[in-house]
Every structure is written in C-alpha cells, then in structure tokens.
Amino acid sequence: MVAALGAAAFASAPFTAVAAELPGNVRLVIGSNSTGGDTYQAASMVADALSKQLGINIKVDAVGPNEAFKAVGRDARGTTIMLHHDQSYLGNLYGQRGYEDIFDAYRIGPTVAINPGNAYLVKKGSKYETIDDVLKAAENGTKVRVAIQPGGVSEIGFSAMKNAARLAKPGSDENLVAVNTGSQASKNQALWDDLADVINGSIQANEQFAQLPADDQKAMQFVWITASPDALKQAPEAGMGKLSRDDMLKYAAPNVAVPLKDGENFDFDKEFFFIYNKKMDDGIVKQIDDALAAVYEDGKLPAELKKAFFIPDFRPSDAARTHLTKKNDTYSQVIADIRSTRASK
Template sequence: MTGLFTKLGLAAGLALVTATSGLAQDLPKNLRVVIGSTSTGGDTYQAASFVADAISKHFGINAKVDAVGPTEAFKAIARDRRGTTIMIHHDQSYLGHLYGVKGYEDIFATYKIGPTLTINPGNAYLVPKKSPYQSISDVLDAAAEGTRVRVAIQPGGVSEIGFSALKNAAKIKKPGSEKNLVPVNTGSQADKDQLLFDGQADVINGSVQSNEQYTRLPEDDQKAMRFIWLTAAQETLDQVNEAGLGGTSREALLQYATPKSSVTLDGEKDFTFDKDFFIIYNKDIDPALVEAIDAGLKEIYAEGAIEKSMKDAFFVPHFMPSKEATTYLEKKRDDYRKVIEAIRE
C-alpha cells in the first residue's frame, strides 16, 4: 500500500513539475498589450494591433491592445511580473528620458527590452507649397545666413530628434547658426498643421501617412504642403512597397531622404532616424516567457503574412529577438544622446 502511495505521489509530483515547466513557457490566456499612446488612430496602435492579432492567432490566446498612454503603460508593466501585461512603444520611450521629460525613466535599466517589431519610415518635415525653401539644405542655408526659421514640433521625443539633428547640422555648417532654428513647441499633428496654415511656423514635423494628401493639393490651396526631408535611412525606405503611399511613390519619397536630402551628423555621415516599435517587459519577467514570445514572433514573421499587412500599411517589418534588440536599441540611444548633447554644449 505504501509503495502504491509513493508511486502515486511521484507520478503526481512529476505531473506537477511537467505542468509547471510547461506553463512557464506558455503565454497567459489573456494578454494585455498596453501602448505608449492614447490614440487609436496613430501608428503605435496600428503596429501593436498587427502584432497582438498575430500573437493571438499563433498562440491561441486573447491579446488586446489598450491605448493608455506612456505614463499608465509604464506603470502597468512595472506592477506585472507575471507577463500578463506587456508594452509596445517606440523610440520615444528612451528619447523622452534623454530629453529629460518627467515620467520617462531609463528603460534599459528599469525594464526588460523585448524584440523589435516594425519601423514606421514616415517621419517627415514639411513646408507650405509656396515656401521659398525647396529642400532641407535651403533651410540650413537660410539659418546660416541669419534667417530665423520656425519649426513646429512636439517637444521631448520622436518629433524633436529630427529638429535636434537639424540644429546639430546647422552648428557644424556654421557654428552659432543653430540659434536661428527656433522650435515652436506644440502638440498633435493637427496643431502642427494649423501652425503652418496660420503662417506661425515655416517648417513642421509630420509624417508621410498624415501629410501625404496635403502634398497633392494645388499650390493655391492654403493647406498645400511639400515634403523637404524624411529622416528614415535609405535602406529602410528601399523596403517599402514600390507604390509608396497614396499618390507618392517610393522613388519620389527617396528624393527627400539621405543621401539626396542630407542633414549631416558629424560632417561625414548623414543623420537618419527610423522609428522602431518594440516590446517592453517588466524587469523581472520570466525569461521563459520572453523566449516564448521571441520564438513565436520568429515563426510569425517567417510565415510572411504579417510582413504583407505591415507593408500594405506603410510599415517596414523589422523583427529582432530580445537580446539583439537590446544591443541595437542601446546603440541607437547612445547615438542620439550624442546629437542631443552636441547642441546643448
């Protein structure tokens, strides 16, 4: 009888160990994906939706995207070690810290960086169609000649990094001329557009997705705009669909990016900025879960369906497992830190 109980106990113990180890690698049945934006119309929600949808199907779980904004998203992952809440955000998550925005900590020290997912190559700078500035070089030349150029941005992140690069390039071109590039700090894309319509900004930060239709309006329309600079790297833009977006082909977009539109980083290389989306976890998340998501996403991207959906929506698929992603993003952070510090001196 004792032997029977011993065997039963061992079997139960073995089953428990097996089940527990299995659970450690399984994703929770309900996965909450919080994003660092409160908008459901923006690129963060769109990128997160692609990934959440693919994860749901692949793992047979229920993944839901909640647009809670950066502060609440960071709080949500900070209190969840079980991995039932993950965050998807972009370069803003470390740029906010570099710019000293309250509420942004050093994500590399405070959280665990997950895989990169996709790039939005659409970060752009625009002028009114009637503007005297035909290119980004014209803007830098004007600043060098002492003309005050007002640039509408949202401070403290992705919108500002291109502006910081412009100031850095102006400083390299003619030290002191960077003071002629004046930021007009504002909020949403609508606010930036409005400043251009009102003549209160000479250049605005925008995106291919939001502003492309405005570039197709006739010149006598008050709303008509023109791209002068895309911050994306050439190799990133090379990967977008040939048709580009709306009425603007990839070929046409490449005219506004490096090397044809040059904003120097150090006098030799050009500055580029690809807006990367990636996962952020609680610092103490079970490594097995991280591995499971890495492995699952690797299979999802290998299947190809997600890549097609992303490309159709003007995203560039960019999967990189967690370890590589951490190294890649840390290097990116270090590069941009140099740009920001260069213009602070």
C-alpha cells in the same frame, strides 16, 4: 483574437518547452491613448498574429505612456506587457516627466515594425525649397521657425537639424527656433497661419496636402523624410497616395543630407518594440521571441504590415536591446552637443 487553448491542446502547441509560459490572457498596453494612431494599428496586427501563433488571448489597451510604464512595472508574470516606439527612450533623453531610462528600469523585448513616415514640410512656394535651404538660411543668420511637438519623435529631427547647423557654423543652430505645438493638426495650422516656416509631419498625415496645387493655401511640400534608405527601400513600390517609393527616396538620405558627423548623414526610423517588466522570466521572453520568429518567417504578418505602410522589423530581444541602445546613444550625443553649445554661450 482567439480563445485560450485547453490544457491538452496547449500541450501540443509549438512553444511550450520553456521554464515559464505566457498566461492564457495577456494585456498589451501601448504608449498611446489613441485607438486610431499608428501605435495601436501596429500593436493590433502584431497582437493578433501572436495570439494565433500561441493560442492565447492578447488584448491591446491604449492607456498612454505613463500608465503603460506603471502597468508593466507592476507585472513580472507576463500578464501585462507593453508595446511602444522610440518615444520610450527619447522622452527620457529630453527630460520629459514620467520617462525613466528604459534600458535600466525595464527589459527590452523584440522590435516588430517601422513607421517610415516621419517627415518635415514647408508651404508650396516657400523660399525654403529643400532642407539645405533651411540649413543655409540658419548659417547666414536668418531665423527659421520649426513647428514640433517637444520631447520625442517629433523633436529628434529638429535636434538633428540644429546639430547639422552647428557643424556647418557654430552658433548658427540658434537660428533654428522651435515653435512648440501639440497635435499634427496644430503643427499644420501653424504653417498655414505663417507662425512656422517648417513643420514636423508625416507621409500618412501630410501627403494629401502635398498633392494640392500651389495656389491652395493648404498646399505643402516635403523637404525631408527622416527614415533610413534601407527602410524606405522595403516600402511598397506604389508608396502612399500619389507619393511613390521613388518619390520618398528623393527626400531621404543620401539624396537629402542632414550631416550627423564626419560625412555621416542623420536618419531616424520610428521603430515599435516590446517592453517588459525587468524581472520577467527568461522562458516567457524566449516564448515570445520564438513565436514572433515563426510569425515573420510565415510571411503573412509582414505582408499585412506593408499594406498598412509599416516596414516589417523583427529582431529578437537581445538583438533589439543592442540595436536600440545604439540608437539611444547616438541621439543622446546629438542632444548633449546641442545643449553644451548653448551652455557655453
């Protein structure tokens, strides 16, 4: 981080012709308690680039979603802003405590990055070698246990699987059974202990297990990577570990089909974006949008994001709101259709 500029120096900085400006010291709260996860990593890189562009201090503070929402909800001055990902609205769609409708309660800021790693895996040697095997088993009446962390990013792919089963054969979605766990380690352990047939995981966390020989009890194989093909095609060609970009694309749409509706496949990009106080000044919003536009055009931050296995994903605030509202509406319908099928029984 760099120190705040003095008055004379700041007057010559590139983003001052606005009604209001960010203060010299800004707290960027994130919806994670971890300083080792992807949210903190993305926030740190973006905050550092934004600090340098604006000549201010931005400190990343890992406080978790509930405290982050409270903090940004109290501050319309721009002293506190927030960065999180799709969990921000998925938590509300799944009825998780502490999650409001962010499109009503807050102001949506720009998108900045995608983590393309969200995935589903099975044991090597499993009778379910593909996601199609899983869906066919459910259609044929077999119970398939899927380990997830309920209420958000971990569950949305599971909801899509249930929706696809429902479309193939109404009622068969009940054969996909959630095994509710917590951390990635807990999901992995559920697979190894034969408490689950399929688990939600990630390329970053599980690629190492996909490289193990089949006779290793911890060996896994990918069956579905939920990221959109457009996002994955922007990943480094080398991929991650021994999983190349071409390998990743084999596990994503359209090569892996999880139907959403009428020939359209489901995909899910885990996107990181800013969230502001609902009353934050338009000038400050523009200041951040313009600064980030310059940062992404420069190319240094996008290159750093790619090295860390993020996909650069800048949209200014208005475009981000439109984009994220569309995602929210799509996933809301998927969840509602599953619930209505269950309620009709």
